[in-house]
Amino acid sequence: MSKHKSLKKQREALCEDLLEAQFELQKANLGPVLLLVSGNDLAGKAELIYTFYEWLDNRYLNTRAFTLPQGIERKMPRLWRYWRSLPPAGTLGFYLGSWYHQPLIQLSRGRMSDTRFKSEMEQVTRFENQLAAEGVTLLKLWLHLDDDHAQHYPPREQQKQYDSLAMREWGEFSTTEYTKVREAAKRMSELTSTPIAPWIQVDSSDAEARDLYVGKLLLKAIKQKLQGKDAVPEEHDWQPSKSDRLEQLDYDHELKKDVYKRELEHYQHRLRDLARHPAFQKSSLLLVFEGADAAGKGGTIRRITHCLDPRMLRVHGTRAPTEEERSQPYLLRFWRRIPAPGKVVVLDRSYYGRVLVERIEGFCSDLRWQQAYGEINDFEAQLHKAGTLIIKFWLAITPEEQLSRFEDREKSPTKRYKLTDEDWRNRDKWSDYVNAMNDMVENTATPQAPWHVIPSTDKRYARIQALRIVCDTLQKRLKQS
């Protein structure tokens, strides 16, 4: 059999296997397989993707090309746009110009120090570990031409061929940068080739061989996934808390009605003015409310939001994830809710559910909630860096106070709806929640996103405290800017 015939046969067989694997992946609704298609200019990145559009079922393919961040993207955390555009479960994604693109360019042009590059690559590695832990399979491809081709870079013949095919590459790197980019890529590969997501060098000198090679890699990756053999990171970095923050609190604070009214008006006025301050347009505000059932989150939130312009405000309740959300990485729905510049987002319960209810009810594995502390810290650090002010509240009540509030609710015809069987069940797990709360504060109270634990036996006191903290923190931030 001629070489040509043999290749054709191989390709046809591979294509059929891939189609079937793609269908199985889709049916199983497993996390997506994401191919980062990187490499030298003219190394055939686009051509490779075209091949897969010819071979596979186009309905379950997603291609995204990232150039420099545009518009709102420049004001949001760097990884935001990648989070938002993660392909849905059961599909394949092709990323041209991934999260590596910008740092790589900057390093190669001498516009980023190696130290800074290293720290960026560490962040990227944590991001990729998180994706892997959430069932996203990453194939990081680096397409290169062999030395013979590279010497004559850009290869004239190939150039001509591309032009004639109207398949010009998306010019990532100019010719003269070739060597520098290669050096930077080497450094990138050193720093980010992890056991979970190694860089795979792909020789692109022969297009047909390249497509077959990548096709086989992809097939293997999907098959491993279907067999549940995906590599996932096992590390986590957290410490159980040794102190009980809830026991230490003074629950006897009280505020008289007339004082409360005066203070309420004062702080609402102040908050209204602060939110209208021109400097706030460059910042944004994320308020996180956690606490036991009936701790008074809703009422406190209403006192805060009432004085904010509804147009700049979103209040999100965090409920059990929908079926679609369950097939996505846990933090994705919260990435989708982060405030744009000049906006306020209030979370009535939040992503901390991962280390509270999900931990206690066993909705995720021990490993996953243990890893969540670091993931959440990363998430908040990125928001902070992009200018978001994060204020986190735990409204604390005693179990006795909760019981009395539950009983009040039961008696009231208009508040009964607030009380569910689940609330009663949660009461039985009080000590579990106390533990989880303490571990949470221990591991996620950072200078840029501290926890404020407010004794809330007296609702008036709690509301004024929360308003005061929001005002003071916001004022401090606006003065700095």
Added chain:
Amino acid sequence: MSKHKSLKKQREALCEDLLEAQFELQKANLGPVLLLVSGNDLAGKAELIYTFYEWLDNRYLNTRAFTLPQGIERKMPRLWRYWRSLPPAGTLGFYLGSWYHQPLIQLSRGRMSDTRFKSEMEQVTRFENQLAAEGVTLLKLWLHLDDDHAQHYPPREQQKQYDSLAMREWGEFSTTEYTKVREAAKRMSELTSTPIAPWIQVDSSDAEARDLYVGKLLLKAIKQKLQGKDAVPEEHDWQPSKSDRLEQLDYDHELKKDVYKRELEHYQHRLRDLARHPAFQKSSLLLVFEGADAAGKGGTIRRITHCLDPRMLRVHGTRAPTEEERSQPYLLRFWRRIPAPGKVVVLDRSYYGRVLVERIEGFCSDLRWQQAYGEINDFEAQLHKAGTLIIKFWLAITPEEQLSRFEDREKSPTKRYKLTDEDWRNRDKWSDYVNAMNDMVENTATPQAPWHVIPSTDKRYARIQALRIVCDTLQKRLKQS
């Protein structure tokens, strides 16, 4: 009891009732209640919304303020941004500056003829009927000041009060326009006060009375909704088809392999060039593929998409709606998928599912699929107006041909996955589908979005026909621009 005390009591009672109704609405996951808050400047539109943020559970409130369309919005159909931002099921939405805003301004400034205004209002009425039919309740409020206030417009005292409260209105209309806007609003109300969604005049002279009045309206609307007493339009406008387009076809077309190869290369080349034409950046392309199972939609789509830049392309398969999608208006998920300028969207099955599978399987009421023809025509007309080229294909095979393809699939180890029990069940309903297909073409083949019925017994022939039609239509369009 003093008037003040009595009002306070009324307010407290109303507030409790509203909270409970809001909770019931949320639990029942019924379509949202959408309040269009319109009216004269300084009539207290924002203030009214603030009140509801104080009274209600903020998690289930959505406020959107629409000013003039920005960026991409200006290039998309006018109603697109309203479709996209419809509040989710079970919630309340407040729209400031709704779809009435722009036409109203233009009419009042003499920049739109009455004829044009009338036709815009007709479109809006059809849109509102569609929302109502899909379970969205509309409350259209027009806030006005009484004549005494209006005479002294803008009321100085009120102006001062707003300023001091830092609650300035969103300036919709300048002072001098007051009378003109009032005239235009009268015309608007004449044209769009339908039994389904009448305009409600709200006297805004006394803020407290106004809030109580609107609160009671809202309560009544939610209660009617919970009792299933929402008003819905009963009209539809369609004719059963009298001819059979599938019987008339010549299924004997064939294309030899070498001719096919040559033509395929020719048309793919042509399509590649057309899609890269600079003028295409101002247009966009929507390809709709329908046809019986095994008619060859996937293979035809791959031949078309293979030569398009994956970055400009999305292929969507239309599956049964998810739980979340079922709680939304039917066309919403397709509004979310329409192509932006310079992009190509291919639908492998489409919104025509409403008048095909949903009709035949009884997934929606007879009334709803009968209304769908008009709704779909409206949808396509809006896309067309915004510059989208719509090409719709029905790939036609005979039942005998389908049987033979099913049997082939059953025998092939790599194609078996394509065949499901549902495919066999659908075969039993062949004549229902023929009827539905004929009614569909009869009622939705418009000059701007014609149907192309292609005999597809020979796959090669069908693929080349589809490619040729796409090329010819696109070329014609690009020449015009």
